Amino acid sequence: xxxxxxxxxxxxxxxxxFRAKPGSTVDFKTGDWRSIRPVLDKEKCIYCGFxxxxxxxxxxxxxxxxxxxxxxxxxxxxxxxxxAHECPKKCITMVLEEV
Amino acid sequence: MANKPIGIEVSLAVAEAVKLCDTDxxxxxxxxxxxxxxxxxxxxxxxxxxxxxxxxxxxxxxAMSSCIGSSAxxxxxxxxxxxxxxxxxxxxxxxAPVLRTPIVLAVANRALSAPINIWNDHSDIMSVRDAGWIxxxxxNGQEALDLTxxxxxxxxxxxxxxxxxxxxxxxxxxxxxxPILIPEKSQVDAFLPPFxxxxxxxxxxxxxxxxxxxxxxxxxxxxxxxxxLLGSQKIIEQVFAEFEKVFGRKYNPVETYRHEDAETIIxxxxxxxxxxxxxxxxxxxxxxxxxxxxxxxxxxLPVKQLQAALGKAETVAVVDRHVVMGVxxxxxxxxxxxxxxxxxxxxxxxxxxxxxxxxxVRRADFKYIAERAQALAKDGQNRFEIVGxxx
Numbered sequence: 001x002x003x004x005x006x007x008x009x010x011x012x013x014x015x016x017x018f019r020a021k022p023g024s025t026v027d028f029k030t031g032d033w034r035s036i037r038p039v040l041d042k043e044k045c046i047y048c049g050f051x052x053x054x055x056x057x058x059x060x061x062x063x064x065x066x067x068x069x070x071x072x073x074x075x076x077x078x079x080x081x082x083x084a085h086e087c088p089k090k091c092i093t094m095v096l097e098e099v
Numbered sequence: 100m101a102n103k104p105i106g107i108e109v110s111l112a113v114a115e116a117v118k119l120c121d122t123d124x125x126x127x128x129x130x131x132x133x134x135x136x137x138x139x140x141x142x143x144x145x146x147x148x149x150x151x152x153x154x155x156x157x158x159x160x161x162a163m164s165s166c167i168g169s170s171a172x173x174x175x176x177x178x179x180x181x182x183x184x185x186x187x188x189x190x191x192x193x194x195a196p197v198l199r200t201p202i203v204l205a206v207a208n209r210a211l212s213a214p215i216n217i218w219n220d221h222s223d224i225m226s227v228r229d230a231g232w233i234x235x236x237x238x239n240g241q242e243a244l245d246l247t248x249x250x251x252x253x254x255x256x257x258x259x260x261x262x263x264x265x266x267x268x269x270x271x272x273x274x275x276x277x278p279i280l281i282p283e284k285s286q287v288d289a290f291l292p293p294f295x296x297x298x299x300x301x302x303x304x305x306x307x308x309x310x311x312x313x314x315x316x317x318x319x320x321x322x323x324x325x326x327x328l329l330g331s332q333k334i335i336e337q338v339f340a341e342f343e344k345v346f347g348r349k350y351n352p353v354e355t356y357r358h359e360d361a362e363t364i365i366x367x368x369x370x371x372x373x374x375x376x377x378x379x380x381x382x383x384x385x386x387x388x389x390x391x392x393x394x395x396x397x398x399x400l401p402v403k404q405l406q407a408a409l410g411k412a413e414t415v416a417v418v419d420r421h422v423v424m425g426v427x428x429x430x431x432x433x434x435x436x437x438x439x440x441x442x443x444x445x446x447x448x449x450x451x452x453x454x455x456x457x458x459x460v461r462r463a464d465f466k467y468i469a470e471r472a473q474a475l476a477k478d479g480q481n482r483f484e485i486v487g488x489x490x
Contacts, residue, residue, distance in 0.1 A: 008315040011322045016260070017199035017298040018320050019306045028311075 030057075034079030036094040038072050044091035045069045051083035051092060104278035109240040109267060110135035112279045113179070113205050116247035118149045119287040123174035123294075126154035126165035130184040131217045132269035133207035137179050159184040163191035163202075170200035170262075171308055173299040175251065178202065181269055182209035185223045195262040196231030197324050198308055199298045201254030202262040204232075205247065208369065209269040210456040218457020219269040221369065221420040224397075225430045231324050233263040233331060234398040238354075238372045240277035243267045245348055248287060253338045255294045259331045266397075268370040270457070282346060290345045332399050352401035353408050354393040357383060361390025363469050364412040364446070366435060368394045371418070371453070371460045378465035389469045394431070402438045409439065412446045416472035420454050427483045447476035452485040 038051075047068040052060040059077045060070040072083070084092040107115070113136050117125070125144070127137035143149040152169075156162045162178050170176040180188060185206060195202055206224055210216040224234065233253060237243040243265070250263040267273055300306060312320050332352065339350040356376050358364055367375050372393040382389040392408045392415075394401075409415050419429020426433070432450035439445040449472040454460040464486055475482045 006315045007319060008313075009319055011319045011326065014316075014319055014323050017308060018197055018310055018312065018316075018323075019298065019308045020310055022305045022307050024307065024310075028313075 029075045031073075031075045031077055034074075034077055034097055036079045036081065036096055037074060037077065038079075038081070038083050038092045039095050040069060040071065041091040041093070042069055044089050046089055048088060050086045050088060054082050054086040056080065056082060102280075104241075104280045106276050107240070107279050107281070108135060108274065108276050109243050109279070110207070110273045111139045112240055112244045112277075112281070113247050113265075113267070114139035114143065115281055116244045117177045117203075118143050119282065119284055120177075120248060120251050120291055121175065121293075122149065122151050122177045122251075124152045124154065124166070124169035124176045125178065126156050126162045126169065126176070127178045128156055128159050128162050128180070128184060130159070130181045132209055132219075132273045133179045133181040133184070133205065135273065136205055136207070140177075159187040160191060163188040163195070166202045166204075167191060167195050167198060167200050170195075170202050171198060171298075171300050173294065173296055173301070175255070175294045176200070176202045177205075179205035179207065181207045182211055182217075182223045186211060186226060189227065192227050192232070193230045194309065196328065197320060199260040199296075199327075200262060201251075201260050201294075201296075203247065203250040203254060204262065204264045205243075206264050206266045207269040207273040208266055216456040217269070219271050219420075220455045220457070221266075221430075222422075222455075224264065224266055225421045225423075227264075228398065228430065231261065231328055232398060233259075233261055233328065233335070233396075234266060235263065235396055236266045236369045236394065237272065238370050238393065240272060240275065240279045241348070242350075243272060244279055244281070245342065245346065245350070248282075248291060249338055249342055249350070251294075252291050252341075253331070253335050255296070256331075256334050256338070257296075259327065259334050260296060260298060261328060261331060266369065271370045286345055290342065328399050332396070332401060335396060350395060351404070352396035353404040354395050355408055356391040356393070358390030358392055358408060358412075360388060362388040362413045363472055364390045364392050364409055364415050365465055365469060366392050366394070366409070366415055366417045366431065368397065368418075368431065369420070371420075374460060374462055375418075375465045378462040378469075381462065382466060382469060387469070400434060400438070405435065405438055406442055409435070409446060410442060410444075414472045414476040415439075415446045415448045416468045417448060417450050418468070419450060419452050422452060422455070422485070429483075432483075447472075447482070449475050449482040450484070453487075455485075458487070 254263040417432040
């Protein structure tokens with residue numbers, strides 16, 4: 001039938017065994033699962049890297065020795081809030097995503 | 100062909116068939132009444148008669164996980180289990196068909212607990228009937244060997260690539276010594292080409308298997324798998340025909356016995372079919388128009404062949420060897436009723452549960468159900484009965 005919903009691929013276009021080239025996850029933006037997002041207070045951040053280490057999805061990216069902080073890639077952050085919980089300086093706030 | 104049958108336990112014959120098929124990987128956990136199959140395979144590997152990796156896993160869940168991995172790597176893969184073992188595999192059982200891993204699984208059918216029971220019925224395989232596996236049933240030792248060889252050919256066929264369960268009744272077949280023709284290796288080689296697949300883990304062409312299927316893809320993946328399973332019947336029939344050419348033994352998705360002019364047809368699956376044939380002969384001698392239809396191919400369900408085989412009878416007595424709790428009907432009867440519903444002059448269908456947890460199924464039971472089916476069909480009353488239940 002005609003596509004009338006969120007279907008991504010037709011049955012006949014699916015790869016046999018439903019497999020994919022490695023690395024395809026980067027094309028699958030999971031950020032829209034999020035209901036709250038982390039907001040960093042750069043003034044309070046001490047660049048300890050706890051958010052980077054604890055993030056279960058590895059979305060935090062090191063901004064380097066000049067910037068001295070880590071930023072969450074919101075294309076993939078699911079808003080779990082582990083970073084905010086673990087931050088020793090409490091400089092990450094989880095803010096509600098408005099639709 | 101080796102033209103003389105040898106006396107061999109059916110489990111060992113299945114293991115010999117796995118050897119003749121040059122299986123690459125066996126990952127298995129022993130469980131009664133399947134144990135002799137994998138026990139003999141471990142001997143064959145240890146003694147150098149089969150050049151395979153034998154993985155003595157710590158559970159059936161791991162056995163099926165290992166099998167999916169090895170099949171995904173392009174290895175011809177075999178395992179065997181029974182009852183609780185199949186139940187423990189359940190989580191992985193549903194994954195193998197979608198990943199298109201043509202594992203061959205011999206199931207020595209045994210009752211599921213509770214109560215603990217090591218004997219034969221079909222409750223184990225019925226618990227995975229919806230998973231997407233091809234399922235075939237053997238009625239005797241020769242068929243068990245033949246179907247093992249054919250299972251590899253069917254499952255690995257480029258248009259199929261699905262896992263196959265080859266079902267033998269626990270003890271009734273698995274532990275019996277029967278005269279069995281063991282084919283020559285050259286014949287098996289001529290019939291079964293080496294396993295080649297492009298759906299595999301390959302260092303030169305890396306692939307991820309076992310992906311997340313979000314709401315945007317899950318429906319289509321399920322439909323694709325079902326399409327392949329339904330479409331596999333055509334290939335299965337081709338493989339049966341090829342097998343007959345090489346080995347001279349004929350197999351059909353639906354087997355029949357004296358059913359052409361039968362007013363009452365008994366429908367069976369598995370080793371009790373041979374007892375039923377004797378009972379049919381005895382009833383025929385007394386002038387009763389009773390015939391037998393046997394399901395060889397349980398998945399995909401050969402709907403058209405069953406409609407054709409049963410359609411002309413007045414009454415069909417479906418034998419089930421599993422109780423669907425909460426529904427007054429066994430699993431085979433449910434499907435038979437469904438496929439006959441709406442067909443012109445559909446026969447009346449009665450359902451009899453027999454042989455649960457290893458209770459003997461005798462010729463007298465088939466005579467009883469043939470008579471009872473006619474009576475029940477006439478009065479239009481309750482058409483479901485657990486035969487011989489002491490209450």
